[in-house]
Amino acid sequence: MSFLDAIFDNLERDPSRAAIAEVHGKRIETFDGKAIADLAARTRAFLADAGVQPGDKVGLLAPNSARWVGADLAILSFGATVVPLYDRQDPKELAVMLANARPKAILAATRELADAISAAYDGECEVAVFDAVFATDPASDPGRRALEADHTVAIIYTSGTSGEPKGVMLTRANFDFMIPKTIDRLSKVVGPRNEPERVFHFLPFCFAAARLMLWTQLSRPNPLMISTDLKNLVEEMGTAAPNYFLTVPAVLERIRHGVGAKVRERGGLVARLYDAGFEAYRRMREGRAGFVDRLVLSLSRAVVYQAIRRQVGPALEFLISGSAPLSEETQDWFGLLGVPVYQAYGLTETTGIVTLDDPARTVPGRVGYAIAGVELHVTDAGELLVRGPNLFAGYHEKPEETKKAIDDDGWFHTGDQVDLEGGNLRIIGRIKNLIIPESGHNIAPEPLEEKFRELCPKAEQAVLVGHGKPALALLVTGDVAPEEVAAAVERFNQTVPHYKKIRHFLVLDEPFSPDNGLLTANQKLKRRAIEARYAEQIDALYGQKGAA
CATH class of the missing domain: 3.40.50.12780 (ANL, N-terminal domain)
Incomplete structure (x- = not known):
């Protein structure tokens, strides 16, 4: 039995059991197995009506929701390949991915998302809004198709911390192998229970680890509570009262x-x-x-x-x-x-x-x-x-x-x-992040950035630069005064050899974020983009006296 068969078997064996719970502020809306299966049936019917064929690619552009889950399972069980897209990413960046994937259709959560991607991507494909997809009569559902082990279930584009994103093809066999491993490890940690675990999730399903958490919980089966508003995460977390969650x-x-x-x-x-x-x-x-x-x-x-x-x-365990x-x-x-x-x-x-x-x-x-x-x-x-x-x-x-x-x-x-x-x-x-200054030493920036943040707790982010330069320099964000950064740099320099000392620093007004293109959705630094954005300021640092 494939992982997808196991998921649908769980949904259908006990259709009244909770599968997905959306957290809306202080309120939780639960979707049982029957509801998720119905969303999947309606989506398969829509795909058939739209002329999508098994083996085609289908884009999925939406924030996390029960509808996302239903659409995802439908595309897979239709025999197509899901191309999950991050709804907060620049549409122009998404268009680069779509030009490579060439989907037959794109399913978007809202009209706003549909219009934005239609304007950015000029490929020939139908762009449909969730409301239309889920209004489809399930009577035309062609049913589930069996997937071969080597069937590509998803093309997930790398976060693109540098260079052009590449579409990673993951197969049914990959997840058939992986999901039992994650189930086994979770079972060892949580131990036997008389009731379901309270599992909260806020990371975008369009990424591999988040998708794996979703499919693992559906395979066990255990309900998954999902965030619906990342700006209200603190209240949602209080409502969910989770036993554990995946984070970064x-x-x-x-x-x-x-x-x-x-x-x-x-x-x-x-x-x-x-x-x-x-x-x-x-x-x-x-x-x-x-x-x-x-x-x-x-x-x-x-x-x-x-x-x-x-x-x-x-309640966190x-x-x-x-x-x-x-x-x-x-x-x-x-x-x-x-x-x-x-x-x-x-x-x-x-x-x-x-x-x-x-x-x-x-x-x-x-x-x-x-x-x-x-x-x-x-x-x-x-x-x-x-x-x-x-x-x-x-x-x-x-x-x-x-x-x-x-x-x-x-x-x-x-x-x-x-x-x-x-x-x-x-x-x-x-x-590829190694910094090689004029001294010729190979310097991994990540451990040094971590060390600095320990010395300067008010610094929200810290990025070392200095490849090909006379010495290292530091870019800092957060509500922190230059004097505080200078003091932390001085303490830092007392603990490292000469070639790792920070000689210059700059406190930036704006933090790095996915919205300004300087962080990935998983909060990873886009180092090349950061260095390009602040190239003039970095060059100016080396033309003036900085921190010693």
């Missing part, structure tokens, strides 16, 4: 630094206990704690951290973090709250996952062990290579790019610089 490091870092800033503004004993308790916890975890540490930790938990725990989420490595400090901070964070590492090309944390062997700062059936190899240059049934079928209509990515022995070259110790992986950074 940027969100967890923001929570930690936001709480820390408020505690330090308050000052006094609470602020001192906050910092002392965290250091005591870290010494305890490392086996270096003494009597005083245990006393301080106990006191800080009673006075400070229990209250923070209630604010962060009293654990978190899953992916997309990028999470800092050791932030993983420890949530551990001190009693909310362990389990990391997952993977790329779109690996069906979202390569390694997963083992709850019994979690090491903060590392992203876990290879899932069963997946091989890892680290080259002399420190690049991680991956081989296994989770590897994608190739980049859509880009055979040369596919050959560059997967060598003749079947190893996928991830482009990630890593350290592998006892099978537990640590991500150092992207090889």
Whole structure:
């Protein structure tokens, strides 16, 4: 039985069981198996009426919703290939993806989205709005079609942190392999229960890891509560009261630094206990704690951290973090709250996952062990290579790019610089992000940016530049004064060798975001775009005296 057959079997076996729950502020709207199956039937009927054939591509342009889920399952079970598109991305960027995919139809959530993509993309295809799709009479539903193992179920375009996005082709076999692995790992973490888990989700379904979480929960089966308004995430989270959710490091870092800033503004004993308790916890975890540490930790938990725990989420049992490595400090901070964070590492090309944390062997700062059936190899240059049934079928209509990515022995070259110790992986950074200043040293920016943010909590984002330059410079965003950045840079420079010292910095007025094109939807920095946007200011830094 394929993963898709299993999902529909769950929907149909108990049609009154909740499958998807939309969170609207303080209200939750539940869609049971019958409702999702009906949405899928109506969509299949629409596709048939529109002349879509099995094997065609169908774009899906919408925010997360029960309708998104119904349309997604319908396109798959119709025998077509889903091209999921991020609804907040620039339509001109989406048009580049569509020119490569050449879909037969595009299903858009709203008229506004439909008009925007129609204006940007001049390809011949029908663009339909959800209201019209779901108004279709299900009587013309042709029914579900069986999918071959090598059928491309989705073409997911890479986030494009640099260069032109490539369409990653993922097959039914990829997800047939992966979903049982995620189900097994979740079962080990959550343990046996008498009622469904409360699982919240806010990351866009158009990306591989988010899609994997959706299909995993539908396959188990367990209801998934989904955000409907990212600007109202705090209220939605309170309404959902989740036991766990999938997130990205940027969100967890923001929570930690936001709480820390408020505690330090308050000052006094609470602020001192906050910092002392965290250091005591870290010494305890490392086996270096003494009597005083245990006393301080106990006191800080009673006075400070229990209250923070209630604010962060009293029902939270654990978190899953992916997309990028999470800092050791932030993983420890949530551990001190009693909310362990389990990391997952993977790329779109690996069906979202390569390694997963083992709850019994979690090491903060590392992203876990290879899932069963997946091989890892680290080259002399420190690049991680991956081989296994989770590897994608190739980049859509880009055979040369596919050959560059997967060598003749079947190893996928991830482009990630890593350290592998006892099978537990640590991500150092992207090889293509290496900065080589005039000194000739190879410098991975990610660990240094993380170190700086620890020294400057008010800094929302930090980006190192300096490739081919005399020294490193730093771009900083956030509500932080230049004097505070200068002080943090001075402390930073005391801890690093000469070639890693920051000699210049610039505090920017605008944060990097997906809306201004400087962050991906998963909160990853678009380094080339950032350097291009601020090229003049960066050049000016090297013509003036900066931080020493």
